[in-house]
Amino acid sequence: MYLQEIKLNNFRNYSQLDLQFDPHLNIFIGANAQGKTNLLEAILVLALVRSHRTSNNQELIKWGTDFSRLQALVQKDQSRVSLELILSSAGKKARLNQLEQKKLSQYVGQLNVILFAPEDLNLVKGSPSVRRRFIDMEIGQIDKIYLNNISKYRQILKQRNNYLKKLRSKKTSDKLYLEVISDQLAGFGSEIIATRYQFLQKIQHFLQPIHQEITQGQENLQLDYHTLAGDPAQKVNDIYQSLLTRLTQQAQHDIAFGSTSVGPHRDDFSFVVNQKDIQKFGSQGQQRSAVLSMKLAEIDLFHQEVGDYPILLLDDVLSELDQVRQTQLLQAIHERIQTFITTTSLDNVQIDKNNRPKIFNIKAGG
Numbered sequence: 001m002y003l004q005e006i007k008l009n010n011f012r013n014y015s016q017l018d019l020q021f022d023p024h025l026n027i028f029i030g031a032n033a034q035g036k037t038n039l040l041e042a043i044l045v046l047a048l049v050r051s052h053r054t055s056n057n058q059e060l061i062k063w064g065t066d067f068s069r070l071q072a073l074v075q076k077d078q079s080r081v082s083l084e085l086i087l088s089s090a091g092k093k094a095r096l097n098q099l100e101q102k103k104l105s106q107y108v109g110q111l112n113v114i115l116f117a118p119e120d121l122n123l124v125k126g127s128p129s130v131r132r133r134f135i136d137m138e139i140g141q142i143d144k145i146y147l148n149n150i151s152k153y154r155q156i157l158k159q160r161n162n163y164l165k166k167l168r169s170k171k172t173s174d175k176l177y178l179e180v181i182s183d184q185l186a187g188f189g190s191e192i193i194a195t196r197y198q199f200l201q202k203i204q205h206f207l208q209p210i211h212q213e214i215t216q217g218q219e220n221l222q223l224d225y226h227t228l229a230g231d232p233a234q235k236v237n238d239i240y241q242s243l244l245t246r247l248t249q250q251a252q253h254d255i256a257f258g259s260t261s262v263g264p265h266r267d268d269f270s271f272v273v274n275q276k277d278i279q280k281f282g283s284q285g286q287q288r289s290a291v292l293s294m295k296l297a298e299i300d301l302f303h304q305e306v307g308d309y310p311i312l313l314l315d316d317v318l319s320e321l322d323q324v325r326q327t328q329l330l331q332a333i334h335e336r337i338q339t340f341i342t343t344t345s346l347d348n349v350q351i352d353k354n355n356r357p358k359i360f361n362i363k364a365g366g
């Protein structure tokens with residue numbers, strides 16, 4: 001798949017913009033604070049209906065205006081789809097081929113993107129919520145059922161937490177209802193845990209040779225999923241049983257705290273190199289390599305799952321990588337992958353000139 005065109009109205013520092021892209025390589029060049037990352041963000045938001053930089057969509061709307069419109073044309077093997085998003089204080093509207101999609105899960109997944117950005121290091125160094133947000137965004141791109149499960153799970157979690165607070169303040173004493181909600185929560189929660197575990201397993205399959213190459217055979221990288229709900233490698237029904245048991249065991253504790261202490265909203269995964277968790281024990285270089293390997297592995301995984309390559313967004317990353325890693329990344333960008341690169345100077349981007357990139361000079365939102 002590739003992105004043929006985007007149109008923006010009142011998105012970040014862009015009032016109005018219409019760009020036609022090269023199917024292969026596109027480079028956004030400009031000084032700092034001109035709007036290069038904003039463009040990659042626009043592409044990512046068109047794909048995922050959420051930004052990687054903020055969880056508040058209001059921040060995406062150009063200051064002094066009250067709504068933002070993003071449009072895209074995506075060319076696939078057999079078809080062309082049009083995407084449209086409207087962001088306003090009333091929320092967001094998503095249209096696919098002009099038809100409004102009530103369920104975001106029907107919209108997300110039409111355009112697959114993988115972003116490489118300097119903030120990627122947070123994936124290793126940051127808090128568990130960074131990793132959960134990431135894994136949910138990535139699986140959501142290739143699995144509609146997962147997106148539905150996540151949205152149901154969030155609803156029920158909210159209900160359970162509200163009910164726990166009611167029990168705590170003795171507004172009710174009906175524990176039976178708590179059991180009903182816990183059972184529903186375990187149902188959706190176990191599906192989420194099983195899918196996340198399988199996703200990491202699948203990435204692992206592609207990741208190991210890539211990481212061996214990046215580290216010249218020195219490192220063996222593994223992704224471990226952690227949950228209090230039992231062994232995530234079990235069948236989904238067994239995960240359901242153990243999650244339900246844990247929720248029941250934790251009921252008194254959860255009432256006292258007014259919140260739910262087990263489930264996928266508390267889970268995490270870690271990057272393990274040669275048996276050591278590199279969040280604690282890795283050097284910055286090891287952490288950077290691990291994230292790079294994971295994202296490169298995702299290219300292959302998306303291709304396997306969707307039957308088409310995702311598009312790559314490279315935000316200012318080439319200047320930060322050493323020669324080996326830069327070469328690895330550039331090698332991954334082959335003929336059939338559309339790529340967008342931002343940079344302040346072409347000197348930072350050692351691309352084969354035969355690629356004949358389309359170059360966009362970005363100046364203050366123009």
Ligand code: ATP
Nearest residue numbers: 012013032033034035036037038059060061062063
């Ligand atoms: P760098 O090279 O430093 O990464 P960049 O070209 O990637 O720079 P962006 O992050 O794309 O820069 O754009 C930042 C600019 O966008 C800032 O000048 C900021 O003031 C402006 N900006 C951010 N949000 C909005 C908004 N909602 N409305 C208008 N302008 C905004």
Ligand code: MG
Nearest residue numbers: 036037038316
């Ligand atoms: Mg930037």
